[in-house]
Amino acid sequence: MINQRSFAQFLGWGIFVLIVGVVLPLGVRQYQVALLTEIIIFALFAVSYNLLLGYAGLLSFGHAMFFGVGAYTVAIVLNHISGLSFFGAVMISVMVTTVAGFAVGSLLLRHKGVPFALLTLAFNALFYAIATKWHSITGGDDGLSIRLPDINLGFAHLKTGDITVFYYITLLIIGSVILFCWYFTRTAMGQTVLLVRENEERMKFVGYNTNVSRLILFVFTGFLAGLAGSFYTLHYQFTSISAISIDMSTIVVLMVIIGGTGSFIGPILGACVYIYLQDFLSDITDRWPFIMGLIFIFMILYVPRGLSGLIDSFGERLRGRWHLRSSVEMEE
Amino acid sequence: MKAMQERKDILQVRDIHKDFSGLKVLTGVDFEVKENEKHAIIGPNGAGKTTLFNIISGKYKPSSGSIIFKGEDISGRSPHALTRMKICRSFQMTNVFKELNVFENVRAGVRCDHGLRYNFLKRPGSIPEVNEKTEEILALVGLADAGETPARELSYGQQRALEIAVTLSTEPELILLDEPTAGMTREETIEAIKMIDKVTANRTLVIIEHDMDVVFSLADTISVLHNGSILVSGRPEEIREDQRVKDAYLGEEAG
Numbered sequence: 001m002i003n004q005r006s007f008a009q010f011l012g013w014g015i016f017v018l019i020v021g022v023v024l025p026l027g028v029r030q031y032q033v034a035l036l037t038e039i040i041i042f043a044l045f046a047v048s049y050n051l052l053l054g055y056a057g058l059l060s061f062g063h064a065m066f067f068g069v070g071a072y073t074v075a076i077v078l079n080h081i082s083g084l085s086f087f088g089a090v091m092i093s094v095m096v097t098t099v100a101g102f103a104v105g106s107l108l109l110r111h112k113g114v115p116f117a118l119l120t121l122a123f124n125a126l127f128y129a130i131a132t133k134w135h136s137i138t139g140g141d142d143g144l145s146i147r148l149p150d151i152n153l154g155f156a157h158l159k160t161g162d163i164t165v166f167y168y169i170t171l172l173i174i175g176s177v178i179l180f181c182w183y184f185t186r187t188a189m190g191q192t193v194l195l196v197r198e199n200e201e202r203m204k205f206v207g208y209n210t211n212v213s214r215l216i217l218f219v220f221t222g223f224l225a226g227l228a229g230s231f232y233t234l235h236y237q238f239t240s241i242s243a244i245s246i247d248m249s250t251i252v253v254l255m256v257i258i259g260g261t262g263s264f265i266g267p268i269l270g271a272c273v274y275i276y277l278q279d280f281l282s283d284i285t286d287r288w289p290f291i292m293g294l295i296f297i298f299m300i301l302y303v304p305r306g307l308s309g310l311i312d313s314f315g316e317r318l319r320g321r322w323h324l325r326s327s328v329e330m331e332e
Numbered sequence: 333m334k335a336m337q338e339r340k341d342i343l344q345v346r347d348i349h350k351d352f353s354g355l356k357v358l359t360g361v362d363f364e365v366k367e368n369e370k371h372a373i374i375g376p377n378g379a380g381k382t383t384l385f386n387i388i389s390g391k392y393k394p395s396s397g398s399i400i401f402k403g404e405d406i407s408g409r410s411p412h413a414l415t416r417m418k419i420c421r422s423f424q425m426t427n428v429f430k431e432l433n434v435f436e437n438v439r440a441g442v443r444c445d446h447g448l449r450y451n452f453l454k455r456p457g458s459i460p461e462v463n464e465k466t467e468e469i470l471a472l473v474g475l476a477d478a479g480e481t482p483a484r485e486l487s488y489g490q491q492r493a494l495e496i497a498v499t500l501s502t503e504p505e506l507i508l509l510d511e512p513t514a515g516m517t518r519e520e521t522i523e524a525i526k527m528i529d530k531v532t533a534n535r536t537l538v539i540i541e542h543d544m545d546v547v548f549s550l551a552d553t554i555s556v557l558h559n560g561s562i563l564v565s566g567r568p569e570e571i572r573e574d575q576r577v578k579d580a581y582l583g584e585e586a587g
């Protein structure tokens with residue numbers, strides 16, 4: 001069961017992270033700022049994946065199909081519709097992803113467990129095939145570059161090409177969406193998702209159409225992944241076939257497993273660690289995928305609850321020791 | 333007595349057959365339940381009582397035959413649709429949300445009716461009426477003080493009470509209780525039946541029950557399920573005197 005932190009605790013954390021998020025880019029190099037942007041984008045991708053895996057108990061091996069549709073749609077519309085604004089492109093992109101999520105979700109509706117996992121994998125492979133073969137639209141193996149439009153708010157003109165400016169845009173938009181995702185887990189729908197996983201049969205007998213609730217969740221997580229994907233393209237001003245590949249689906253699974261599926265914050269930690277680790281290792285050795293692989297195997301075998309589980313049990317131990325000490329004092 | 337005869341049928345079970353890959357469990361079940369009646373279904377182990385509930389409540393589709401609720405054919409509809417039509421059933425084996433606390437268990441059904449099923453913006457506790465209704469149901473079944481307790485930590489008797497509370501959470505008009513007192517001691521059974529009698533006032537109850545004393549004291553009508561069909565359906569005193577029932581069932585019980 002998901003660990004439900006108290007509202008105050010979470011708000012505290014939220015404000016802390018926000019302040020850190022605002023202050024952080026001030027003291028670091030541009031390169032680091034770009035890395036932070038990437039982390040925020042992947043944090044949303046991982047959070048959306050964990051809504052499926054951690055909250056609904058649905059194991060998908062194809063979450064990158066939505067990330068990829070988001071990434072490609074932004075690039076395609078920016079290349080084909082002249083004068084399209086930054087937010088216009090993002091809007092179209094998430095709308096297209098939502099439609100894709102609905103189409104795929106309707107076909108997956110009745111499946112759970114292994115058939116669900118295999119079908120998501122198959123759909124991802126299909127989307128990947130379309131992206132490679134439909135060269136005239138997607139650019140095939142060459143990918144697509146874009147010219148990033150600036151944001152004109154009337155009173156202010158934001159140069160999105162500036163790494164720091166883009167960082168703050170990402171922090172504001174993706175950060176708020178992540179915050180909404182947290183709120184979502186507390187809403188009626190969020191609780192419904194948990195209850196369906198807990199006892200689907202009984203949910204039907206108290207009036208819930210569990211297929212519908214699964215579909216709504218699936219579409220929602222697809223929408224979120226699509227938003228992350230569209231920012232991925234905007235950030236790099238380029239999208240490649242890797243955005244929609246099975247590799248990308250594997251990456252999000254790993255992020256969530258490293259971070260831990262048992263809490264909301266886990267996948268965010270997982271995204272941080274994954275991206276920093278990749279950046280760090282690829283700097284020092286060409287064999288970084290090998291080392292990453294070893295680390296993941298170690299994590300899955302010895303830290304099955306992920307980093308957030310590790311932090312929780314560490315916290316519990318600290319608190320336990322404190323309780324122990326205070327109860328000893330009471331006895332004296 | 334006269335008033336009772338004039339009551340309308342709320343449920344009509346018509347020639348229900350059910351077989352599981354060749355195993356004929358129900359072979360033409362016919363009976364009707366009147367509005368606000370307390371209707372007991374008895375029958376030996378494996379007679380198909382639970383199967384009958386599974387069909388009325390939409391868990392299984394009948395092989396043939398029809399279920400009429402308030403004049404409308406509802407056979408083969410899904411459980412959630414039937415729940416929203418105000419038919420709700422309990423389970424012979426406690427089937428609740430074990431990891432959730434008692435209050436959340438009951439609120440799940442209550443909020444369903446208040447537009448809080450798939451709501452992305454409102455929290456489940458955001459409508460005071462929903463919380464009040466939940467408290468009310470918990471008080472009815474005697475779990476008012478156990479709201480915060482996780483379901484898995486309840487005593488057996490409390491789990492059975494929660495099973496009923498969850499069934500009541502959707503405000504059913506037709507309540508199907510499958511052996512609500514299964515596994516209880518005599519004393520617990522008597523207490524539980526008192527509670528059931530109270531909470532089902534002004535509603536229609538169909539109950540599967542093994543304890544004959546309980547059945548005869550609670551029910552307005554008793555139907556005996558035997559060999560896949562209803563042997564006889566009638567008032568308790570008729571059933572008590574019925575030779576076929578004595579032979580088929582009560583005899584067994586005594587012997």
Ligand SMILES: Nc1ncnc2c1ncn2[C@@H]1O[C@H](COP(=O)(O)OP(=O)(O)OP(=O)(O)O)[C@@H](O)[C@H]1O
Nearest residue numbers: 352355357375376377378379380381382383384424
């Ligand atoms: N899903 C199923 N698949 C196959 N056989 C089933 C299924 N459900 C019930 N049966 C069979 O149908 C018969 C009747 O079962 P049912 O549970 O309806 O009996 P019951 O009258 O409720 O018995 P009890 O008093 O023990 O609860 C049994 O032989 C059982 O094995």
Ligand SMILES: [Mg+2]
Nearest residue numbers: 381382383424
């Ligand atoms: Mg039974």
